[in-house]
Amino acid sequence: MNFALNIFTVLAVAAGAFFFLAGTVGLLRFPDVLTRLHALTKADNLGLGLIVLGLLPHAGGLLGALKLIGIWLLVQLSGAIVTQLIASLTRQDGSRA
Amino acid sequence: MNAAMLFGLCGAALVGFGLFGLVTNPQPLRKILAFNLLGSGVFLLFGVIARRGAAAGLGADPVPQAFVITGIVVAFSATALAVALLLRLFEATGQATLSADDAEEDSR
Amino acid sequence: MTVALAFDIGLGILLLAVAGWAVAACSTYAATIAFIVYGLLLAIAWVRLFAVDVALTEAAIGSGVTGMLLLSAAARLRVIEPAAVAAGTPLRIAVGISCALISVALAAAILFPPDVVFTLAPAAMAHLPESGLGNPVAGVLFVYRSLDTLLEKAVLLLALLGVWSLAPDRFWGGIPGLQVYRQRNAILIFFAQILPPLGIMVGIYMTWVGADHPGGAFQGGAVLAVMWILVMIAGLRDVPPIGQRWMRLLVVVGPVVFLAIGLAGFALAGAFLGYPAGYAKPFIIVIEVTLQISIAVTLGLLAAGPPERIQPQ
Amino acid sequence: MASFLIGAAGFILAMAALGLVRIIRGPTETDRMMAAQLLGTGGVAALLLLAVASHTPSIVDVALLLALLAAFASVAFVRSTVSRAAPSSDATALK
Numbered sequence: 301m302n303f304a305l306n307i308f309t310v311l312a313v314a315a316g317a318f319f320f321l322a323g324t325v326g327l328l329r330f331p332d333v334l335t336r337l338h339a340l341t342k343a344d345n346l347g348l349g350l351i352v353l354g355l356l357p358h359a360g361g362l363l364g365a366l367k368l369i370g371i372w373l374l375v376q377l378s379g380a381i382v383t384q385l386i387a388s389l390t391r392q393d394g395s396r397a
Numbered sequence: 398m399n400a401a402m403l404f405g406l407c408g409a410a411l412v413g414f415g416l417f418g419l420v421t422n423p424q425p426l427r428k429i430l431a432f433n434l435l436g437s438g439v440f441l442l443f444g445v446i447a448r449r450g451a452a453a454g455l456g457a458d459p460v461p462q463a464f465v466i467t468g469i470v471v472a473f474s475a476t477a478l479a480v481a482l483l484l485r486l487f488e489a490t491g492q493a494t495l496s497a498d499d500a501e502e503d504s505r
Numbered sequence: 506m507t508v509a510l511a512f513d514i515g516l517g518i519l520l521l522a523v524a525g526w527a528v529a530a531c532s533t534y535a536a537t538i539a540f541i542v543y544g545l546l547l548a549i550a551w552v553r554l555f556a557v558d559v560a561l562t563e564a565a566i567g568s569g570v571t572g573m574l575l576l577s578a579a580a581r582l583r584v585i586e587p588a589a590v591a592a593g594t595p596l597r598i599a600v601g602i603s604c605a606l607i608s609v610a611l612a613a614a615i616l617f618p619p620d621v622v623f624t625l626a627p628a629a630m631a632h633l634p635e636s637g638l639g640n641p642v643a644g645v646l647f648v649y650r651s652l653d654t655l656l657e658k659a660v661l662l663l664a665l666l667g668v669w670s671l672a673p674d675r676f677w678g679g680i681p682g683l684q685v686y687r688q689r690n691a692i693l694i695f696f697a698q699i700l701p702p703l704g705i706m707v708g709i710y711m712t713w714v715g716a717d718h719p720g721g722a723f724q725g726g727a728v729l730a731v732m733w734i735l736v737m738i739a740g741l742r743d744v745p746p747i748g749q750r751w752m753r754l755l756v757v758v759g760p761v762v763f764l765a766i767g768l769a770g771f772a773l774a775g776a777f778l779g780y781p782a783g784y785a786k787p788f789i790i791v792i793e794v795t796l797q798i799s800i801a802v803t804l805g806l807l808a809a810g811p812p813e814r815i816q817p818q
Numbered sequence: 819m820a821s822f823l824i825g826a827a828g829f830i831l832a833m834a835a836l837g838l839v840r841i842i843r844g845p846t847e848t849d850r851m852m853a854a855q856l857l858g859t860g861g862v863a864a865l866l867l868l869a870v871a872s873h874t875p876s877i878v879d880v881a882l883l884l885a886l887l888a889a890f891a892s893v894a895f896v897r898s899t900v901s902r903a904a905p906s907s908d909a910t911a912l913k
Contacts, residue, residue: 313826324833327840333848344859351863358870371882378889381696385896390848400513405615407517413608418528420600430540444554450624456555459641460625466562467657473566474664477807480578481668492585508821512828519835538853541891545857557876569887573894580898719876731890
C-alpha cells in the first residue's frame with residue numbers, strides 16, 4: 301500500500317513539474333502579452349494542483365490534506381482574478397502591449 | 398560544505414552587493430532599496446549563526462532568530478520613515494537628490 | 506543529501522542573481538520588482554535554514570509591505586528618474602573593490618567558524634515549559650527578551666510619529682496620501698471583497714498557532730495590514746484621517762497593554778515584565794492579540810504615508 | 819522519497835528562474851507584472867514539496883502566506899502602473 305502511494309506521489313509530482321515546464325516555455329516563447337499570461341497562469345495552476353494531489357497522502361491526516369487543498373484553491377482564485385486585472389490593463393492601452 | 402555555510406557565503410556577498418548599491422546608486426530610493434538588501438545579508442549571517450547553534454532538538458538556535466525578527470520589523474520602520482522623508486523632499490523641492498551641488502544650483 | 510545541497514546551491518545563485526538585478530537594473534520600477542522577487546526567494550532560504558518564524562516574517566514584512574512601499578514611491582518619483590547622474594567609472598571600480606573586500610572578510614568569518622559553537626538553544630528550551638509556550642522563538646520574544654519586543658513596538662510607534670510629522674501643517678490630522686484607484690475597477694473591487702475574509706482568517710490563525718508553532722503577532726498583524734491596504738487601494742473603504750480617535754486608540758492599545766502587564770509584573774512576579782507563575786500563557790495571549798491589532802494598524806498607516814489632504818467637510 | 823521531492827522543488831524553482839528572464843527582458847511592463855504570479859505559484863509548490871520532504875508541517879504556513887502576499891504584490895504592481903498612467907485629474911483632463 302505504502303509503495304503504491306509513493307508511486308502515485310512520484311507520478312503526480314512529476315506530471316505537475318512537467319506543467320511548470322510547459323508554463324515557462326509558454327512564457328518565454330509566446331508572441332504577445334495575453335498569450336504569455338494565459339500560458340503562465342493556466343499551466344502553473346494545473347501544475348500546482350497535480351503537486352498538491354501527489355502530496356495529499358503525505359499531508360499528515362485529513363486536516364493537513366484540507367489545508368493543502370485550501371492553499372491550492374487560494375492560488376487558483378487569486379491567480380484567476382489577478383490575471384483578469386493584468387489583462388484588462390493590457391487591453392485598456394493596447395498600444396503598449 | 399553544508400547549507401548553513403552556503404547561505405552564509407550568500408549573506409556575505411549580499412552585504413557587498415547592498416553596500417555597492419548604497420554607495421554608487423545616485424537615486425535615494427535605490428539607496429534605500431540597497432540598504433534593505435544589505436540588511437537582509439546581515440540577517441542571513443545571523444541565520445547561519447542560529448543554524449550552527451542547533452541543539453536541544455531544535456533546528457536552529459531561537460535567540461538569533463528572535464533578533465532577526467525584531468531586526469526585520471525595525472528595518473521596515475526605518476524604510477518607511479526614509480521613504481516618507483524622500484517623498485516630502487520631492488514635494489518641497491521638486492527633486493529628490495542628496496547631492497549638495499544640485500541643491501546649491503537650485504537655490505541660485 | 507546531495508540533492509538537498511544542489512537545491513541550496515541553486516537557490517543561493519538565484520538569490521544573488523536577483524539581488525544583483527535589483528542593484529543594477531536600469532529603472533527603479535524593475536529594481537523594485539526584483540526586490541519583491543528577492544524577498545519571496547529569501548523566505549525559501551530561511552526555510553532551508555530551519556528558521557520558519559523568520560521565513561514568515563521575511564515574506565510578510567520584508568517582501569510584502571516593504572515592497573509595496575517602495576513600489577508606490579517609485580511610481581511617484583518616476584518623473585525625475587532620468588535627472589540622476591550616475592557615479593563615474595573609476596569611483597564605481599574603487600567602491601566595487603572595497604565592497605568585495607568586505608564580502609571576502611565576512612565570507613572568511615563564515616568559512617572558518619570557531620571551534621566551540623555557542624548556543625543558547627538548551628537554555629531556551631530548559632525553562633520554556635514554565636511559560637506554557639511550545640514555540641521557542643515566541644518564548645524568546647515574549648518571555649526571555651520581552652524588553653526587546655516592547656522596545657521594538659516603541660520603534661514602530663516612533664516611526665509612525667516620524668512619518669506623520671512630515672506632513673505640512675495645513676494637512677495635520679488629514680488623510681494619508683495612499684494612492685488609490687482613481688476609476689473604480691470592478692475586478693479589483695471583487696478581489697478586495699473576496700480576499701480579505703480569507704486573509705483575516707489566516708492572520709488570526711498565524712497569531713493563534715504562534716504559541717506552539719512558527720507564527721505570531723508580527724506575522725499575523727502584517728497579514729491583516731496587507732488586507733487593509735488592499736481594501737483601501739480598491740476604494741472599498743476610505744483611508745481614515747490620522748486625527749481619528751478610534752484609530753489612534755488601536756495604534757497604541759497593544760504597546761500600552763504590554764507595558765501595563767510589564768509594570769504589573771513588579772507587583773505580581775517581582776520584576777518588570779515578569780509573569781506570575783502559572784499564568785504566563787494567558788498574559789502572553791492577551792499581549793499577542795492586542796499587539797496584533799496595533800501592528801496591523803501601524804503597518805498599514807506606515808505604508809499609507811503622511812497625510813496629504815484634509816477631510817472634505 | 820525526500821530526495822525526489824527536493825529535486826522536484828529544485829526543478830520548479832529552476833523553471834521559475836527561467837521565467838524570470840522574460841520578466842527581466844520585458845518587453846512591456848505587463849510582462850514584469852507577471853513576476854509575482856510566476857514566483858507565487860512556483861514558490862508555493864516548492865515550499866509544499868519541502869514541507870513534506872523535511873517533515874515540517876509549519877512550512878505549509880509559509881506557503882499559505884506566500885500565496886496571499888503574491889496576490890497582493892500583483893495588485894500593487896498593477897496599481898503602481900495605473901497611478902502612473904493617470905497621476906492626477908489634470909493629466910486626465912489633458913487627454
